[in-house]
Amino acid sequence: MTIPAGLRRAVLRARRDTGFLAAGVLPHLALVPVWAWAATTTDRTGNWLLTVSVSAALVLLGAPVLTAVQRVRYRVLIGVDVPRLTAPGQWTWASTARWLAATRPWRKIGYHLLLGPLLALLELLVLAVAAAGLAGFSAYAWSWALPTEIRQDWFGYLTQLPAYTAAGLLLLCALPWTARAVARFEARPAVGLLGPSRAQRLQERVDQLAVSRTDLIEAVDAERRRIERDLHDGTQQRLVSLAVNLGLALATRPDLPGAAREVIAKAHLEAKEAIAELDDLVRGLHPAVLEDRGLDAALSGLAARTPLPVRLRVDLAERAAPTVESVAYFVISEALTNATKHANAMRAEVLVRQVGEVLRVRVTDDGLGGADADGTGLTGLAKRVGSLDGAFHVSSPAGGPTTITAELPCAR
Structure with a gap:
């Protein structure tokens, strides 16, 4: 049954x-x-x-x-x-x-x-x-x-x-x-x-979300570093090899017709421009020197490449977490780019200090001021800093100077 x-x-x-x-x-x-x-x-x-x-x-x-x-x-x-x-x-x-x-x-x-x-x-x-x-x-x-x-x-x-x-x-x-x-x-x-209790469950949930957010940020940063290495070791090297071969062709084959030499010269120039653009892209993703030698060396290279004089002071007792270094680097990079392109600044000053468990970053330029804190670039920086529970502040009165400050928790 x-x-x-x-x-x-x-x-x-x-x-x-x-x-x-x-x-x-x-x-x-x-x-x-x-x-x-x-x-x-x-x-x-x-x-x-x-x-x-x-x-x-x-x-x-x-x-x-x-x-x-x-x-x-x-x-x-x-x-x-x-x-x-x-x-x-x-x-x-x-x-x-x-x-x-x-x-x-x-x-x-x-x-x-x-x-x-x-x-x-x-x-x-x-x-x-x-x-x-x-x-x-x-x-x-x-x-x-x-x-x-x-x-x-x-x-x-x-x-x-x-x-x-x-x-x-x-x-x-x-x-x-x-x-x-x-x-x-x-x-x-x-x-x-x-x-x-309900309060404890909420606190545990907040802690779990903070840990998962940190893991996500670290995973994204690791993926950015992997893409940078792949571009640097793969695509960029191929372009360099192409530019070298084109340069050798121009130097070793003087008997080529004028039209052919003109085409090769143009291709050589475009290859070098593509290498420069790719180098900027790779550096924008994640500079290799930041991972290899730390924030001080990466900022020294950044200051040297900036068209205007930059006074750089870095006071770090030890290296911060990779994600913290990455956010600090890009805050300073974007601030110097804005000072060069938009503020018509004559000089800039970068100060990086570690105070307790906080990494303080301050970038000041003597440009025209009037920076829009709600603009795309500064809003993106604020979101990056906020992803680490940091504080981001922009002071840019009309006529200058412009000061961008970021405070990042750097406790390991």
Whole structure:
């Protein structure tokens, strides 16, 4: 005989939820003997200080164990995850105080000490309904198992057994929904009281997003470095080889017709221009010297290539993270480009200092001023700095000078 799928699911769900409720009776009643002993001992001896101290110690020791048991019970039997409380990396007085304020361990104690016994009564009620339903539904079976004398002395058992059977069947039919409702009712306070608080969950989520954002930034920066290496070692070298061959052709074949020499000379010039453009593109992606020798050397090369005089001061105790160096480099590069192309500046000053765990970058030029902080270039710089939780500021009054400041967290 094939059991209908709906009936099979209802039976399995009733068995799972009823087993979940049955497994919760003992953990929920585990601390009842403690406060019952405390009450009776205090009433008998009057030594409330001793009983309260011993009871508090037992509760504090038992609460984490009961929490772990309940966490396993919820996860294994009904698939509800009660997150663990994140402990501080290093236990100090300050970190312990913050952890106690965030986790509020008295919520767990209140759950096990006060709410647990009430939930146990509810669980016992559901189990009693299940037992009554089974007993009523199987009334004919166990009544015929009774001795004949007892059945004969049972007045009206032939008319009562159908009622017992029908009532038991109704209770069993209602059991899947009843057990499910009670299990859901239990899960809601358990997640809120045994798991981290809402503030702690939000803080953990913020920390996870910050880590994932940092990983994404580092991955993008690593990919930019890979593209730079591929262009430098592949395409750029091919263009250099092409330009050299064209130059050799012009130098070693003076007998070529004038039109051919003109075409080769033009191709040679375009190849050199393409190399220069590709070099600018590669340097814009990620300068190789920045990765090899650090921010100081990269900025020295940048200052040397800038058409206007640049006074450069770099004061770094150690190298910062690659992403921080990259953002600092591009802030300074864009600021010097703007000073050259748009501000008609005569000179510029670049100051890079590490103050504590902050890398401070300041670029000043004596140009015309009036830079638009909402422009595409400066907005892009602000977003780059903001991706590292840094601060970006532009001061550019009409007539100058223009000062661009960036502060980047550089703690490793």
